[in-house]
Amino acid sequence: MPFTLIVDDPSGNSFIENPAAPTADQYCKKTHYLRDLAAYQFMGYPVDQATLQAEHDRLKEKQLEEINSKDAKFIGRQKAWVKQTKEEQEALLDKATAHATKPTTEAVAQAGYVDFSKSVEDQSQRNELAEDDPRKSVMKFPTPCYQCDKTGNVQMCFSSIPFFKEIIIMAFVCDFCGYRNSEIKEGGGIGDKAKRVTLTVDSDQDLNRDVFKSQTAKFSIPELEFDMEPGSLGSLYTTVEGLLAKLIEELELNNPFGQGDSAQDQ
Ligand SMILES: [Zn+2]
Structure with a gap:
């Protein structure tokens, strides 16, 4: 330095x-x-x-x-996700949940590939119910593992970076091979x-x-x-x-x- x-x-x-x-x-x-x-x-x-x-x-x-x-x-x-260790991913989720927000419809739309069975309305409702506890607003859905192709889980949460903007965190964990990665999407376009x-x-x-x-x-x-x-x-x-x-x-x-x-x- x-x-x-x-x-x-x-x-x-x-x-x-x-x-x-x-x-x-x-x-x-x-x-x-x-x-x-x-x-x-x-x-x-x-x-x-x-x-x-x-x-x-x-x-x-x-x-x-x-x-x-x-x-x-x-x-x-470009590659959007980054491979992480358990500690890195937990630190990221801690950071994110500290500033957790209720997802806006725009943010949900920005999440793009999240075409899991629930409608946008259902997602928001779930989050409104859990508003007092940001950690409960983390959504979980199955997705194939990049590494072994078995089914792992993505945890998705809505957060905001103070003095910056709303972000969406997708944290993937595979219970079979232990592979983890995380991807962060920014709300609000470029x-x-x-x-x-x-x-x-x-x-x-x-x-x-x-x-x-x-x-x-x-x-x-x-x-x-x-x-x-x-x-x-x-x-x-x-x-x-x-x-x-x-x-x-x-x-x-x-x-x-x-x-x-x-x-x-x-
Ligand atoms: Zn795996």
Whole structure:
């Protein structure tokens, strides 16, 4: 320390907590910038539509309401979920349930692939009943395991990141093979502009800041000449420290040469 953490997100949907909120954050710089063609394509827009939208942004630098309402379906080319240990997943659910909210119809619609048998109304009703106890508003439904194909369970809960936005957490657990992953979806479509957040990490308090990295965000640490490819790590709601730990884990997984021979004793 100190080092700089940069989170750069074409969807505008990432966030670093300001421990002093609502007072301005002197160690954290946020910039918004216009999305270009490549950014739209990266978010999953087909080429012609990406061209139109980038052009649209350039010509009319203002609210993109019509576009925004249709966006949710485009973001999805990148890996959205992130593999987790039991402890990581429990920490995430604790964080989420601390700010649990009643799902809005919009949030339920945003959840996208949740086409399990219940209607939107039934889901909301269940949550209204449990309003006094946020943990009870967690919904559970069966889904096939990524790893072994047997049936595991997704727990879904609605939450909000303070001073940011509503999120939907999908935490998957397979009782057969123990595989876990979590996926976080943001409510409210993409931001009006892309967003880059630059934080100077200079204390333990900075390491403990909450970070939300959406699936389209990449992050970098210039002091370490480190650049994480966008989309290579899914959506994460953690702390600066948690993000670094995930980064180290990912580097070890993807770079077997860095582990030495003794690490591969299968
Ligand atoms: Zn499994």
